[in-house]
Amino acid sequence: MNEEPPRRGRPRSPERRRAVLDAAAELALGSGNLPTVDAIATRAGVSRTTLYKWWPSAAAVLLEGLLDRFHASIEFDDDLPVRTALEAQLDTLVHLLRDTPAGRLLRQLMAASITDAATATALLDQWLEPRRHAAVHHVERGIASGELRAGTDAALVVDALFAPAYHRLVWGHAPLDDDLAARVCALVWPAIAT
Amino acid sequence: MNEEPPRRGRPRSPERRRAVLDAAAELALGSGNLPTVDAIATRAGVSRTTLYKWWPSAAAVLLEGLLDRFHASIEFDDDLPVRTALEAQLDTLVHLLRDTPAGRLLRQLMAASITDAATATALLDQWLEPRRHAAVHHVERGIASGELRAGTDAALVVDALFAPAYHRLVWGHAPLDDDLAARVCALVWPAIAT
């Protein structure tokens, strides 16, 4: 089962895919801006045509590269107490945004997604929603287990927990402190814990 | 004091300033994107030269227009109970973002400010910081009056209160509900009230 169809023609080169994703990320991190399609192609040693064949825009390349590297950050343990689980997820996010390229890449992608609807959809579907769903799942688990108050608005709680981190990432008016996750959780918990 | 220097030559035309600000806002709201300098100038019936003389970029025009219209939304009453005051401010913001052009304009400006440092500085200084300071002031007032717990991290509380609104504005994954302000306050209050 799941037999691969016997591909016709020359297969896509995985090296070039990697080269493009890496080049885009490096350029974005270096300049702090969305790289141009041309610059990505040149640095990757790939023709512009090839790039356009596989991605509709520079933002799409960046997004794929981002997801490629940080896909693991969503999974976490269902056996943990809800608070621990949520705090861990938030803490992971904070460190991801602050200490890895993900933060700077995400900033650019958010800018691009305000301008371009396709990027917005992709970013929402592939970045934010999976994380939100995971968090919502924990909240609902908490309600079911009695750790959290019945009637808690999961969507709102999740936003209250995660929004401050994104807010500081975007505006840069305050740092993403090490203890941000813990302190935000502490701020929200009294209202929802049983 | 503050006497105006006896200007020589033809004075700046206030009509044109207005025309430019309005044209920019209309275009931004119509298209959902940062208008081009050319488009603004054309619609305002003003030459590009004039526009560049007074503003460095389309984003600067938009920002000035935004501030021009919505400067009033910061002031609020120091006699109110802290919670009422903060909730009112947040509620004002939510409705501003949802029901007035300010929301859509701000979205674009946030995108521009990620790309362009000058816009970022201006937006932070002239939009976010005044509002944050006002809110922080209330929180500190609450601590002083005993309404709020001593040791409360004002900056964090303010972010926790306001971030969800901006978050939903940017990502668009959930609506800016009428009761958002009340519910977010309710979520945070137990942790900080005495």
Place this chain on the structure above:
Amino acid sequence: MNEEPPRRGRPRSPERRRAVLDAAAELALGSGNLPTVDAIATRAGVSRTTLYKWWPSAAAVLLEGLLDRFHASIEFDDDLPVRTALEAQLDTLVHLLRDTPAGRLLRQLMAASITDAATATALLDQWLEPRRHAAVHHVERGIASGELRAGTDAALVVDALFAPAYHRLVWGHAPLDDDLAARVCALVWPAIAT
């Protein structure tokens, strides 16, 4: 002798050759422009690879197709009086250029041959020179038989006879009339007849 070498492997498909030649001609006639290699291949239901394997360019395909269809128009009778023979040849050409695809194809090939030396050589060798040689042959036959004046410059006479037709084909400033052949002959004859 002259035995064909016992080819190894799959032999070339004549159907595909035909399909390519026809597709190229149809496209050229339809669009009025040199078709792209890609378009020819697609319409012929043949892969670009195959096309490139047998022809160096779209112009080469077109030329082969042209020659394939109109190879017969050169041969004519050595027993006819020289004037009749030449006028017939010219008349045949005029009608070929005006009433058959040959004219429009030739126009494109002439354009291609100005750009590309290889096409120029092929077109000259395989289209113009055979016709010129046949005409020159008649003129020389006329000189030998006394029908034409001794000392007549055959090459010049032939150009004087045929150039107007090509001229009008290329520039399109005047029509290729039915009686063009007769009238051009009449214009030249007094100067060369004995």
Place this chain on the structure above:
Amino acid sequence: MNEEPPRRGRPRSPERRRAVLDAAAELALGSGNLPTVDAIATRAGVSRTTLYKWWPSAAAVLLEGLLDRFHASIEFDDDLPVRTALEAQLDTLVHLLRDTPAGRLLRQLMAASITDAATATALLDQWLEPRRHAAVHHVERGIASGELRAGTDAALVVDALFAPAYHRLVWGHAPLDDDLAARVCALVWPAIAT
């Protein structure tokens, strides 16, 4: 009378116009092919945008340059005997095509005009027709003066005279000899002289 309209805005730079025309001609003569718009702009030290603002294509630039340099070659004397006048015009053309850049430029423009209708129109209107009209005028003058036979088809005679030169330019199968004009005239004259 003929008052110039009081130009608004920055006036067009004649230096750049010249630079573009010259660059195009040099490139065309150097390579033997239609230069790319990019190459022209680069060599002229002018931006591509500027070039596109004033000319629709490389061919248009080339044509303007051609006309700019060789506009004088049409005028000739109405007092001369018709044969002298026509032979002089033809001789001028032959030398123009052979000994000046005009010949090579015209070849390219003819190729371009087969491909592109706009170029065709421009070339016909601005190059061929003025020359044809001048020649036709002479023929008609000859008919009126009795030098030429009544009933002579002026258009045909003119084509018969001039076509061989263009024919040899395009195909390159025979040289544009010094005495080509004289010999072609000699070939046609007996049929039309009274």
Place this chain on the structure above:
DNA sequence: GTCTAAACGAGACGGTACGTCGTGTCTTCGG
């Protein structure tokens, strides 16, 4: 009432990036 300096309009210009099209080559598989 001029004078005059700035504001303003029109538009040329050099740039950079865009996304597309056509070319010709190369790679892989199937007949």
Place this chain on the structure above:
DNA sequence: CCGAAGACACGACGTACCGTCTCGTTTAGAC
């Protein structure tokens, strides 16, 4: 070995904005 499918590099295309510049023309206030 022929052929299909298609990936790929390259080069040119024509367009859209950008920001700067160079003219000429108002126009309000100082003299």
